[in-house]
Amino acid sequence: MSISGTALNPWALRLNPLQIAKRLAKSVGCETSDIKKMVKCLKARPASQIVEHTDDLHGFGPLPYCLFQPVVDKHAKKPFLEDLPENLLKSGKVLDVPWIASFTHEEGLFVSLVLKHHIEKLNREWDEIGPYFLQTDDTSISFQRETLRKIKQHYASSGEDLTFDDLTKLGTDALMKYGIEKSIELQTAVVTSPIYYYRFGHTGQNSLKHLLTPEDVKGACHGEDMVYFFGGLMVRPLSSNDVKMKNICLDILSTYARDGKPKAANIEWEPTSQNLSYYELNNPEIVELELNTDHADRSLLKRMKILEKSYLLAHIKDEL
Template identity: 30%
Template sequence: MKMLALLCLLPLALAVPDFMRGPDGPRVVTPLGGIKGFYKHSFNGRKVMAFEGIPYAQPPVGELRFRAPQKVKSWMPGDIVAIKTGPPCTQYIHTPIDAKERIHGAEDCLYLNVYKPVVESSKVLPVIVWIHGGAFQWHMESKDGEFTKPDYIMDRDVILVTFSYRVGPLGFLSTGDDLISGNMGLKDQSYAIRWVKENIKGFGGDPEEITLFGLSAGGVSVHYQYLTPLSKGLFKRGLSFSGNALNPWAITEGTLEKAQKLANIVGCPTAVVEEMVKCLKTRPARQIARADMDFMPFFFNPMTPFGPVVEKPTAEQPFITRIPHEIIARGEAYDVPWITGVVPEEGLYPGADFCADPVALKEFDARYDELAPFVFDYNYTIPLSKHHEVGRRIRHHYIGDKPLDKHTAMEIVHAVGDRLYVMGGLNAVKLMSKYNKSPIRYYYFTYHGADSLGYPMTRTNEDWGVAHGDDPYYVVGSPWMNPTTTPMDRAMQRELLDMWTGYAINGVPEVPVEWTPISPSQSELVYLHIKGPGQYAMDSDKDFGHISLWNSIDFAEGKVAGKRVEL
């Protein structure tokens, strides 16, 4: 096994320029063995030690497919050479919409990357662990072989860890029993965090000062790590950008039905679940990933056909055995500080695909009653007899009797964002603040930089506002946008770097106003409004995100109200 681990990493080494493989590269020693890396530079030219492509679990292939992650074997007394990121996990990518080949990645994908600025040798640094987004279906920060960029955050005294985890059916398929219990991707995350806890000291990191950051599904994942016993004690605080475990798409219904449909697509029998699972383990990973699109009838809606599930207590390393709301209300959530927040145009993911396309918008208008349950994610939880009523209530509230066209497209973006991101977030912070003693804070980021994810999402040069994902990429860089285009952008970036790394370093975000935590006794939302460089204020709103509308509808999240024709 030791030799196999070294041989598996050899192709990564061969793909890297010679100057990165020189004898002067950094080397660290961990309980697993030595790791050799390379040097790079931060955005402002600071020297950085980089270790890319470190295995944190055994490859989830063969009989380990659909299983919980397994401990990686030590490679001592040798070293591994970690100078190129591992591949993303096999996935059906969502962006760009016009991509010719959508199946990317490899099944052998459980690798992480560690970046540390060169500081005085005695200084122990706090650690930020970044969990990528992508609706649990794909790696949101992956583009043409590029991943999350450490360039900006390495100008501060923190260590950054990034990693890949299983996504789509390979990461979240479930048969509703112990054969494939589900949540493989979430278990990968917990395993990676545990790896950091046990090994980061060798890199000069403080295992007692680990902060989780995540965007979208990564933000949901950060929150989920509070709810699982697998991760308690592994981190000190968390930050969820645009995502939390009470989002409607953060829990999956109809698991066996979906598993059987997937089996049919790839040519496996479905009558006996044991035989179905045995067959699914033999099918090519790319074939399984390609089937993802057959579960989204309108562009990428519903956005998470395969996602977190409630497992049975008898499952292998069960991640959660109750719905998130119940875990929090029972006082079982990990009691450490948590911050979450949103931007104005959250609904651009996944709404941009049809809201920015006149032909698609016209189709949505014509088929609204049929498609609204998928777009607003209530197909599985609201009885079929009430679908029309709920869809019409949402439509009338946001656009009245107007048609769905370019004049009302932005209101649909807001409706999608309020339902998929805002509603769950507001309910989550209220619930967490009621049952946890640690401070829970909420922010609203409205600064509109020169660049935005709205441009690649809509495939236009039109101004669609502050898009889903714009805010964290000022800190943790992305290949999809440039947050340093103008002097104002760079000023905003410097302040956000200080703000969020300050949270990881000191436990308190560095902002020029007192950031009041959420109180469960308050009827209105109290939040930090980030308007731009030097523009911070505490604001409040009794109906933020039209929450009165959304909470007046019984969506019964986490419960299955009979069979639905989502498939």
């Protein structure tokens, strides 16, 4: 079960780990010309110093969110990840078991909320900040500039600049939904087991939004459904609707674990397919299958290729 993310999301993998490792080493006073000495020096630094200086690695505010992700380590004695996840999926190197994938209506709130008071600067310096927003900062900014401008132009709903809502939509699509749906497409082609897909839109008393802003912001934020599956941020009592949604989520989880096929509100779910249809979990009284209609946004991101790790990796090799 993959809730709000898969291995193909842009924040899930770092292509050029040496780049950011050197920046960290320099920040804590280690030399970077000799890699072995650099690693030895980093290991000798207190953990508190390492954590303190990770703030030096952000390009703009908290961006990029993920600094030290898994890497392809095929040359290791016991590699954790021997190839790009995209390549592993294409070659069928994935468990052939039933799988549930999901995203929330407004995934991008987790990033737009913390950037809410910096949107003017983000628009003004989009060429430089865009790669940090999209987690494509492994490659040179000049390489991405034209693509970044096209993406901004597409998502700017009124005029040339991105609004708060535009930023939320872009974050939802680029940081979450695109990678999730690419994973579904690739896995559907190489497995026989069913794949189930849902979009979560219920907003209740407990939400990650409350940790990011005191303001009343509408929308189902990243991680919103986790509360109903696993508990966690239960700082406020559940409303009656929250309790109903919790019961639906627990039904989904228990039937999936027991039977390999989720069932909720007396509905046995049908697998998704290449059309990427998903179940809507908005109202605990209504759980229904919906067609995926966001084809224009997805088509743009697919054409731009900027979220494809294989595409970025080829460019990094060209630079080297």
